[in-house]
Amino acid sequence: xxxxxxxxxxxxxxxxxxxxxxxxxxxxxxxxxxxxxxxxxxxxxxxxxxxxxxxxxxxxxxxxxxxxxxxxxxxxxxxxxxxxxxxxxxxxxxxxxxxxxxxxxxxxxxxxxxxxxxxxxxxxxxxxxxxxxxxxxxxxxxxxxxxxxxxxxxxxxxxxxxxxxxxxxxxxxxxxxxxxxxxxxxxxxxxxxxxxxxxxxxxxxxxxxxxxxxxxxx
Amino acid sequence: xxxxxxxxxxxxxxxxxxxxxxxxxxxxxxxxxxxxxxxxxxxxxxxxxxxxxxxxxxxxxxxxxxxxxxxxxxxxxxxxxxxxxxxxxxxxxxxxxxxxxxxxxxxxxxxxxxxxxxxxxxxxxxxxxxxxxxxxxxxxxxxxxxxxxxxxxxxxxxxxxxxxxxxxxxxxxxxxxxxxxxxxxxxxxxxxxxxxxxxxxxxxxxxxxxxxxxxxxx
DNA sequence: AAATATTTTTAGTCTTATCTAAATATTAGA
DNA sequence: TCTAATATTTAGATAAGACTAAAAATATTT
Ligand SMILES: [Mn+2]
Ligand SMILES: [Mn+2]
Ligand SMILES: [Mn+2]
Ligand SMILES: [Mn+2]
Numbered sequence: 443x444x445x446x447x448x449x450x451x452x453x454x455x456x457x458x459x460x461x462x463x464x465x466x467x468x469x470x471x472x473x474x475x476x477x478x479x480x481x482x483x484x485x486x487x488x489x490x491x492x493x494x495x496x497x498x499x500x501x502x503x504x505x506x507x508x509x510x511x512x513x514x515x516x517x518x519x520x521x522x523x524x525x526x527x528x529x530x531x532x533x534x535x536x537x538x539x540x541x542x543x544x545x546x547x548x549x550x551x552x553x554x555x556x557x558x559x560x561x562x563x564x565x566x567x568x569x570x571x572x573x574x575x576x577x578x579x580x581x582x583x584x585x586x587x588x589x590x591x592x593x594x595x596x597x598x599x600x601x602x603x604x605x606x607x608x609x610x611x612x613x614x615x616x617x618x619x620x621x622x623x624x625x626x627x628x629x630x631x632x633x634x635x636x637x638x639x640x641x642x643x644x645x646x647x648x649x650x651x652x653x654x655x656x657x658x659x660x
Numbered sequence: 661x662x663x664x665x666x667x668x669x670x671x672x673x674x675x676x677x678x679x680x681x682x683x684x685x686x687x688x689x690x691x692x693x694x695x696x697x698x699x700x701x702x703x704x705x706x707x708x709x710x711x712x713x714x715x716x717x718x719x720x721x722x723x724x725x726x727x728x729x730x731x732x733x734x735x736x737x738x739x740x741x742x743x744x745x746x747x748x749x750x751x752x753x754x755x756x757x758x759x760x761x762x763x764x765x766x767x768x769x770x771x772x773x774x775x776x777x778x779x780x781x782x783x784x785x786x787x788x789x790x791x792x793x794x795x796x797x798x799x800x801x802x803x804x805x806x807x808x809x810x811x812x813x814x815x816x817x818x819x820x821x822x823x824x825x826x827x828x829x830x831x832x833x834x835x836x837x838x839x840x841x842x843x844x845x846x847x848x849x850x851x852x853x854x855x856x857x858x859x860x861x862x863x864x865x866x867x868x869x870x871x872x873x874x875x876x877x878x
Numbered sequence: 879a880a881a882t883a884t885t886t887t888t889a890g891t892c893t894t895a896t897c898t899a900a901a902t903a904t905t906a907g908a
Numbered sequence: 909t910c911t912a913a914t915a916t917t918t919a920g921a922t923a924a925g926a927c928t929a930a931a932a933a934t935a936t937t938t
Contacts, residue, residue, distance in 0.1 A: 445924080445925090447924080447925065447926095467885080467886090468885075468886055468887085469884090469885065469886080477925095477926075477927095478926080478927065478928085479885075479886060479887085480886085480887070480888080480889095480926090480927075480928080480929095481925070481926055481927070482886090483886065483887055483888085484887095484924095484925075484926085485925080488924090488925095499886080499887070499933085500885080500886060500887080500932095500933060500934065527771075530778060531771070531774040531775065531778055532774065533770075533774065537770075540768075541766065541768050541771055544765075544766045544767065544768075545763075545766060547762075548759065548762045548763060548766075549762065550758075550759050550762075552751075552755075553745075553749070553759055556749040556750065556751065557749065560748060560749055663894080663895090665894080665895060665896095685915080685916090686915070686916055686917085687914090687915060687916080695895095695896075695897090696896080696897065696898085697915075697916060697917085698896090698897075698898080698899095698916085698917070698918080698919095699895070699896055699897070700916090701916065701917055701918085702894095702895075702896085702917095703895080706894095706895095717903085717916080717917070718902095718903060718904065718915080718916060718917080
């Protein structure tokens with residue numbers, strides 16, 4: 443249906459739209475895709491011709507509903523494959539992203555439907571990100587960053603914001619994963635650092651860590 | 661490592677080399693790839709530069725051991741994915757080829773190793789074709805075409821030569837699959853047609869059917 | 879409101895993989 | 909062996925997707 447390049451642009455724009463809550467700029471797309479702004483302009487023309495987004499010179503782009511649906515489907519595939527790699531093939535959660543980047547472009551509606559079923563229709567990927575349904579709808583859940591919690595508050599880890607290998611390996615070392623209960627024992631206002639309790643362990647974490655862990659407080 | 665186009669050329673040449681047992685001609689490659697001879701010539705130059713095959717103008721090509729290993733690895737991936745699709749996702753054996761054509765290009769040594777293990781290190785794909793090992797070695801088995809059997813001879817179906825959807829669906833209708841025992845009850849020398857016994861059923865098959873079913877006689 | 883800085887687009891080039899049409903080499907027939 | 913048919917290569921073109929450098933539009937300072 444759509445080329446690999448087109449799918450990757452749509453996916454990047456989809457994510458950027460949610461972050462910026464509005465038009466997405468040429469430079470933002472170029473940076474996210476590790477490409478040059480002039481290449482982005484060319485592609486925006488093409489995607490606009492195909493009615494996947496609206497584009498006005500110098501004004502940035504917005505996905506059409508067709509574009510958004512297409513992007514969500516690629517993300518759906520990416521996340522389902524990540525679940526497969528972790529749950530079935532025993533990959534570690536820090537090593538599945540690159541492989542899913544390739545698998546997400548395999549074209550077959552039936553394959554995805556069967557994979558979804560095989561995996562037990564999961565709602566979240568190994569990093570806690572929601573898996574869009576067949577229509578591209580994502581059920582958004584209440585979650586906040588650990589850094590937003592105050593002293594004495596308690597939350598359950600439900601996802602990571604960054605999912606770089608370094609960060610995920612840090613979390614493993616500290617025995618934090620999806621579902622882990624975390625209690626804030628202390629919070630330093632000067633630098634945002636915290637002391638938290640995880641299981642029986644208590645330790646210090648920097649603001650940067652706290653800003654990349656999603657938790658749910660009930 | 662190698663591009664999608666390069667991998668597909670290598671795979672086609674690998675198969676053609678086995679069929680012709682010698683140099684593979686430009687036209688044969690063009691026909692197999694559904695492309696034009698001039699495109700093949702260009703690609704042969706490129707693959708020769710990369711030492712994946714030897715090419716002399718007007719003389720056809722032969723894979724180098726590096727080329728053969730690369731081709732076998734793509735075939736290994738193709739067949740492992742076919743096993744996955746049939747065994748784990750409950751696809752029918754007539755609908756997995758197109759999807760495997762895409763999956764075979766996913767790059768990750770670790771993925772293939774883990775997939776192989778997950779599937780229980782299978783030796784054959786759903787069509788009875790052998791799965792090359794990590795080094796590209798294929799264990800070849802004794803098999804012949806059903807058409808080579810004579811009256812009263814008996815064989816076990818171990819594979820199909822063609823695996824078009826039409827043919828596979830015909831086999832299903834006749835309850836023939838890998839492992840099915842087949843006995844030749846009669847053979848017409850004029851047109852090569854046969855009457856065979858499968859389970860309790862006896863029926864007529866054309867030469868074309870008999871020439872596309874591999875059997876093992878012990 | 880100018881001047882300056884930043885962002886975005888345009889123009890032109892490159893690589894990969896394809897094609898058509900024409901030229902050349904090889905093979906087969908008379 | 910000469911000729912005709914077939915196979916293969918060369919030359920030149922195209923499309924996708926990227927790049928650089930320069931031009932144009934927009935945004936930010938003074
Ligand atoms: Mn990912
Ligand atoms: Mn993920
Ligand atoms: Mn196949
Ligand atoms: Mn097969």
